[in-house]
Amino acid sequence: MKRLVVVGGGTAGTMIVNKLRRELKTDDWEIAVIDRDDVHPYQPGYLFLPFGVYSAAQVSRSRHTFLPDGVNFVIGDVDRVDADGNCVILADGRQVPYDYLVIASGATPRPDQTEGMLGPQWRESIFDFYSFDGAQALAGALEKFDGGRFVVHITDMPIKCPVAPLEFTFLSDAYFRQRGIRDRVEMVYVTPLSGAFTKPISSAHLGSMLHDRNIAVETDFLVERIDSTSKSLVSYDERTVPFDLLVTIPLNMGAEFVSRSGLGDDLNYVPVDKHTLLSTVHPNIFAVGDASDIPASKAGSVAHFAVDIFVGNFLQHIAGKKMTGSFDGHANCFIESGDGKGLLIDFNYDTEPLPGKYPVPVVGPFSLLKETRANHLGKLAFRWMYWNVLLPGRPLPLPDKMSMVGKKNET
Incomplete structure (x- = not known):
């Protein structure tokens, strides 16, 4: 029986276990998620709390409600990862062994x-x-x-x-x-x-x-x-x-346990290959979402697009095959601009945000680098998408890799 442990039950970690539980046979794989509590925050909603747009109840739910059957949810603070011994050690002394580890512990204001x-x-x-x-x-x-x-x-x-x-x-x-x-x-x-x-x-x-x-x-x-x-x-x-x-x-900064484990850089982010998300040091450790040091935005959209690439790569990796998926740093972000309007930007490692339409050329319905009512409504609608589509790992009709179709290069 192989063991996959995911540290972090946030956006990236939740999507990963939902997608991989469907792919990994329960007779062959145990999957565990570790987090310090059972509160899953909708962090984009924090922006609206000071203005009374959202209530406190609208920006959090229970983590376990988004985890599929057959996933063990472990609540506890991580003290450190013993990468040589393939074990996650909790602050209360409990040990969670793994064959493969995914660090999805996010970033924290300090x-x-x-x-x-x-x-x-x-x-x-x-x-x-x-x-x-x-x-x-x-x-x-x-x-x-x-x-x-x-x-x-x-x-x-x-x-x-x-x-x-x-x-x-x-x-x-x-x-x-x-x-x-x-x-x-x-x-x-x-x-x-x-x-x-x-x-x-x-x-x-x-x-x-x-x-x-x-x-x-x-x-x-x-x-x-x-x-x-x-x-x-x-x-x-x-x-x-x-x-x-x-x-x-x-x-x-990244999580403190990353530093204590000797797995991080000066800001406690885990160095990984920016295309495969595999640790540059340990062949059975990945870091996904805000926990990694990839030169991309630390945003939910990056986690979403990266997870889609990661799942295919992980399945190839555990099968002893070369990982063929390559994450390009794709990110898109709605930008609230006030008065019921907003912008949208779409970019990746190599291409900066450009004007145009998204996701369908000419049609949109969203405008890139332009204030519109539709962009504002898209920002608000994303909360429903987050809880009901993104976290459960259901497919979104958006390409994982950034496309230049519909964009206008002004350079």
């Missing part, structure tokens, strides 16, 4: 990694929305905010859903206008990047949207500390950005 972030202003004038508690607390802070310097800040890349800070900024602008206080709010977007986004065409487009909304952009800002006394961000080159209300995206 406000403790920036000096002063967790100081006396934390959840007073400094908030985050990348956690459930942070998004809930921020809802109350926004409601009380009546004007002043409002700063949205990214500590460093990579982060989960790299467009989410921009979305939050656009939604905040619309929120302040709806409340009639926008003229009393000075908005600043602070980023470690050289522009609004990582790729030239989309960065220019999104940067112009910030400019049109009278939102200042502070680029190339690498925060060294937060000064709680003066309520300001301080960069390594000694620039300062004062704030009255700061919404920050803390440094994102």
